[in-house]
Amino acid sequence: MKAGSAGSSPDGVTNFSAATQPLRFFLGEVGEAVAYLNTIVVGLDAVENGYKKPAGLKISWNPDDQNAAARKARRFAVEATMQKVCGALKEYIATISNFKRLTVVRERWSGKTTSAEKTTDVAEFLLGEDDFLHVGACLTIHWRNRIVHKRSSAKLTAKQENRLRKQKATIKSNFASLDVDRLLDHFEKGRPTLKDISTLISFSIRFVRELDRKLNHVSKLDLDYLLDRYELTSRVEKIERETSPPKRFDSIVRLLKTEAPGLVVSYQDIMIVNVRMAD
Known part of the structure; x- marks a missing residue:
């Protein structure tokens, strides 16, 4: 068993320390x-420093003011990145909220529950009500909504904003000297900067990592759900049908290592527990 350090429990639930597939x-x-944003920023720096379009580049580009054009393009890139990060965040929350242990949270939701509200509910359930990292993630979602929907009035709750302000010193120390008041001012004025999106990305990554550390158990039901979500169920079933029992386990592990390495330890431990229970 390659991932033996993950351990197992007799109730068919596996404990693993590696990052989950979500x-x-x-x-x-x-x-x-x-990576894309950084590349764009480097390219725009060249534009601001007098870059001339090569004759062989067949596009229409002749701005009256290259500096102004670069600044507008940078803002576009920042906003596009924010949307991409927000999409990844929403996908993560949507995925883990279907885990068995979050049933009690999921059952409270209706069709009107927003992505930010779901993020908060999951955060408070797994991390406690004092968590402030999820506030940065929620701010990313709200900012994205304001970018996409010009009439959107999405904003943090008073409780969330106060929580963020109370952590100003901690945030300044741990997030590249970020000024919380300035961040919130930029949000209200719709002026996202490169520092804003970089910091919100850091918030979101740390938040998701903290959630993931709490998801250190996955049941057989959770594993089946993840296999289905990542469109691997039919491929696993095909291996089970067409591979002899002695080779079946290793064949499925090889598939997971290629397509979804975050599921390998879960599958290994659950299968070993099942064998023990069968014995």
Whole structure:
């Protein structure tokens, strides 16, 4: 058993310390967005410093003011990145909220429950009501909504805003000297900066990592759900049908290592527990 350090319990629930597949997906999406944003920022720096369009580049580009054009493009890139990160965050919350242990949270929701409200509910259930990291994640969601829907009045609750302000010293110390008051002012004025989105990304990553640390048990039901969500159920079933029993386990593990490495430890431990129970 390669992941023996993960351990197991007799009730068929596995304990694992590696990142879950939902976290791996989230980090991949966010990492890609950040890489694109950084590349764009580097390119725009060249534009601000007098870059001339090559003759062979067949696009229409002849701004009257290159500096102004670069600043507007940077804001566009920041807003687009915010939307990408927000999408990854919403996907993570949507995925883990279907875990068995979050049933009590999920059952409170209706069709009118917003993404920010779901994020808060999950955060308070797993991390406690004093958590402030999720407030940064919620601010990202609200900011995205204001960008996409010009008439949106999405905003933090008074409780969330107060929680963020009370943590100003901690946030300034741990998030690149971020000024919370300035961040909230930029949000109200609709003026996201590169520092704003960089900080909100850091908030979201730390928040999701904290949630993931709390999700250190996954049941057989959760594993089946994740296999289905990542469109692996039919492929696992095909291996089970067409592979001899001695080779079946290793074949499925190889599939998971390629397609969803965050599920490998869960599958290994649950299968080993099932074997023990059968004996």
